[in-house]
Amino acid sequence: MTQARVITPLFEDFAKVEHHHQLACQSCALSRLCLPLGLHRDDLTKLDQIIKRSAGYKRHQILFEPSSTFKTIFVVRSGSFKTTISATDGREQVTSFYFPGEFIGMDAIYQQRYLSTARALEASSVCELPYERLQEFSATIPELQNQLMTRLSKELSSDKNLLLSLGKKTAQEKLISFLLSLSQRFSERGYSSMSFQLTMSRGDIANHLGLAIETVSRLFTQLQDQQLMSIQGKEVTILDLPALKHRCG
Amino acid sequence: MTQARVITPLFEDFAKVEHHHQLACQSCALSRLCLPLGLHRDDLTKLDQIIKRSAGYKRHQILFEPSSTFKTIFVVRSGSFKTTISATDGREQVTSFYFPGEFIGMDAIYQQRYLSTARALEASSVCELPYERLQEFSATIPELQNQLMTRLSKELSSDKNLLLSLGKKTAQEKLISFLLSLSQRFSERGYSSMSFQLTMSRGDIANHLGLAIETVSRLFTQLQDQQLMSIQGKEVTILDLPALKHRCG
DNA sequence: TGTCTACATTGATCCAGGTCAATAAAGTGC
DNA sequence: GCACTTTATTGACCTGGATCAATGTAGACA
Incomplete structure (x- = not known):
């Protein structure tokens, strides 16, 4: 908060x-x-x-x-x-x-x-x-x-x-790579790299990564279930950075 | 020839x-x-x-x-x-x-x-x-x-x-867009835009477009069957340019 | 000229992720 | 606060293209 x-x-x-x-x-x-x-x-x-x-x-x-x-x-x-x-x-x-x-x-x-x-x-x-x-x-x-x-x-x-x-990664890898690159950019701007707000919609993310909205939504729940990150609405909190890095290819 | x-x-x-x-x-x-x-x-x-x-x-x-x-x-x-x-x-x-x-x-x-x-x-x-x-x-x-x-x-x-x-096109659209962009570049270099040699392998094309080799191969046969182009080995001949342009999105 | 090896085609089967559908939140304006 | 619209989640089902497998073809080189 x-x-x-x-x-x-x-x-x-x-x-x-x-x-x-x-x-x-x-x-x-x-x-x-x-x-x-x-x-x-x-x-x-x-x-x-x-x-x-x-x-x-x-x-x-x-x-x-x-x-x-x-x-x-x-x-x-x-x-x-x-x-x-x-x-x-x-x-x-x-x-x-x-x-x-x-x-x-x-x-x-x-x-x-x-x-x-x-x-x-x-x-x-x-x-x-x-x-x-x-x-x-x-x-x-x-x-x-x-x-x-x-x-x-x-x-x-x-x-x-x-x-x-887009060419070589699985849906999960695409999403993790994307979130980690956001994290990186937030950190360069003086914000926390571990917790940030998404300013774009699920639709924008899905489209950007060549996925369906539903896939992105399901992956978010999946990443939460695996305790890798927490997503509440637009707020993303990274819980296990090493594991995420390991999973993004 | x-x-x-x-x-x-x-x-x-x-x-x-x-x-x-x-x-x-x-x-x-x-x-x-x-x-x-x-x-x-x-x-x-x-x-x-x-x-x-x-x-x-x-x-x-x-x-x-x-x-x-x-x-x-x-x-x-x-x-x-x-x-x-x-x-x-x-x-x-x-x-x-x-x-x-x-x-x-x-x-x-x-x-x-x-x-x-x-x-x-x-x-x-x-x-x-x-x-x-x-x-x-x-x-x-x-x-x-x-x-x-x-x-x-x-x-x-x-x-x-x-x-x-990569994000929004079907396999066929990807391949046609790719071939038309090659055609364009050959034409800029003073070669025929209607008939040219591929210098890359099927594997390179497939990889570039985020497809499997087999898909590219099947699409080539399919494009020939539809009389849109002819492909013999590395040689591509465009037969129906308007139809191809129409199909590439 | 034949043998190797890399490249290409074709068929059969499978699955990751898309599509369709219903529901639930979360904004937004009155 | 309530209606309305947009955005997000979840489930059931389906499909485009991947994967696996077998066979064909063409350069490369001795």
């Missing part, structure tokens, strides 16, 4: 600190996870001019979709998002979830149009990085260019790991 | 033109698909200095693996490669196939170590782009930086599409 309070919604505390949303990168609590990482103070000041802190997004609100014109890469400031990609017949695949400090929309650089649709999972806010300006700046700030490449490469890495999950 | 001759191995003709393998980018037949795209002539000359044209790789030979130290990004010059990622217990997922002009190893930028293992599918050759030098050069050649980001983003896009395939 006490853990739950601090993480609903994610980074709520940071959002509150920002009385208006033009808080400079220098004083942003996220800077250690975000674009500013490794940038010099003066470079950051320059960058600060072009970054637009957007108003908040409500649960389910669309951040962008394939029909939107591509101008910016988004960074999650608070809350969380999901991206989905659609087949021609309307079937959708949830490709990623995004938490504070993570970049959304990088797959649009090639072809200069968003490939996917991004939706807020809860009340959330973002910073907008105008891509063209970012490119100009990268020419004079090598560390910025490095930062962008690293982010792209990081997303590539996690997609490849997801490919391994 | 006539089509088959020109594509075994892929870009064989280019390989022959290069009597030694220090052919400059400017005179390389691939330049239109490769890094040089959009670069100024003088920039290309500079870049040429740092690109190492490596000796050939034999079928099944390893280009890199996770234990290799990351220093370079590879560009396929001739032939083709596959990359695989491994679970802790040894299960492998074929994450991508790479053809001439395509970049291998970009997922290593984050963490500075290769995530996957790359193997030649046939007698092949590559150019090596030392990553650190590439970074230095990007600072002064904005178009190079743009080129790299675009390549990363392109790989991201194709991985997301594969996620859709």
